[in-house]
Amino acid sequence: TQLLEQSPQFLSIQEGENLTVYCNSSSVFSSLQWYRQEPGEGPVLLVTVVTGGEVKKLKRLTFQFGDARKDSSLHITAAQPGDTGLYLCAGARAGGFKTIFGAGTRLFVKA
Amino acid sequence: DTAVSQTPKYLVTQMGNDKSIKCEQNLGHDTMYWYKQDSKKFLKIMFSYNNKELIINETVPNRFSPKSPDKAHLNLHINSLELGDSAVYFCASSQAPGNQPQHFGDGTRLSIL
Numbered sequence: 344t345q346l347l348e349q350s351p352q353f354l355s356i357q358e359g360e361n362l363t364v365y366c367n368s369s370s371v372f373s374s375l376q377w378y379r380q381e382p383g384e385g386p387v388l389l390v391t392v393v394t395g396g397e398v399k400k401l402k403r404l405t406f407q408f409g410d411a412r413k414d415s416s417l418h419i420t421a422a423q424p425g426d427t428g429l430y431l432c433a434g435a436r437a438g439g440f441k442t443i444f445g446a447g448t449r450l451f452v453k454a
Numbered sequence: 455d456t457a458v459s460q461t462p463k464y465l466v467t468q469m470g471n472d473k474s475i476k477c478e479q480n481l482g483h484d485t486m487y488w489y490k491q492d493s494k495k496f497l498k499i500m501f502s503y504n505n506k507e508l509i510i511n512e513t514v515p516n517r518f519s520p521k522s523p524d525k526a527h528l529n530l531h532i533n534s535l536e537l538g539d540s541a542v543y544f545c546a547s548s549q550a551p552g553n554q555p556q557h558f559g560d561g562t563r564l565s566i567l
Contacts (some may be wrong), residue, residue: 373553385558389511429495435553444497
């Protein structure tokens with residue numbers, strides 16, 4: 344069982360569609376990060392959410408941290424082929440030291 | 455001017471051999487990490503060093519030995535390579551330990567024949 348459960352595992356959509364991916368846990372996290380990884384490269388940080396209920400926007404990407412700091416979501420508006428990649432959430436539990444990664448959501452946006 | 459660079463990018467070798475992967479970061483970060491990403495893309499922490507001191511040592515075979523000569527470098531030596539060691543190994547760094555954003559290298563793709 345993953346400490347951070349990401350869903351869906353795989354998503355294939357048409358350009359222009361909206362989508363949401365989820366990162367859920369039964370544990371409280373001091374903060375969560377979202378990364379995007381493209382083939383042949385390492386993960387690249389998109390955003391960090393720290394406060395329960397926080398919403399952050401990065402162009403067409405909207406990130407939300409749950410009120411209880413146990414979950415997070417990433418919403419993409421009008422997806423583009425350039426959004427294709429593996430989206431990873433990561434965090435350390437409150438009082439913890441080690442960053443844990445979810446298994447990721449693989450997004451494919453067709454032109 | 456790559457922030458986190460690791461070498462080699464590809465490594466193909468025979469079972470039983472010993473190999474090393476090197477990592478350097480020029481971000482001035484105090485903390486460095488080694489991760490293993492398997493074929494299902496699951497990213498798992500192996501080791502972490504803070505200012506040259508080992509702070510995270512996950513349950514990995516003792517054939518894997520990290521070394522940090524200074525806080526900008528973290529190398530990984532693997533003895534007696536096995537088929538199951540085939541994976542992509544990522545080096546990363548962060549300003550401090552704990553729940554900090556991490557900067558990743560591009561990975562070393564290790565294939566064991």
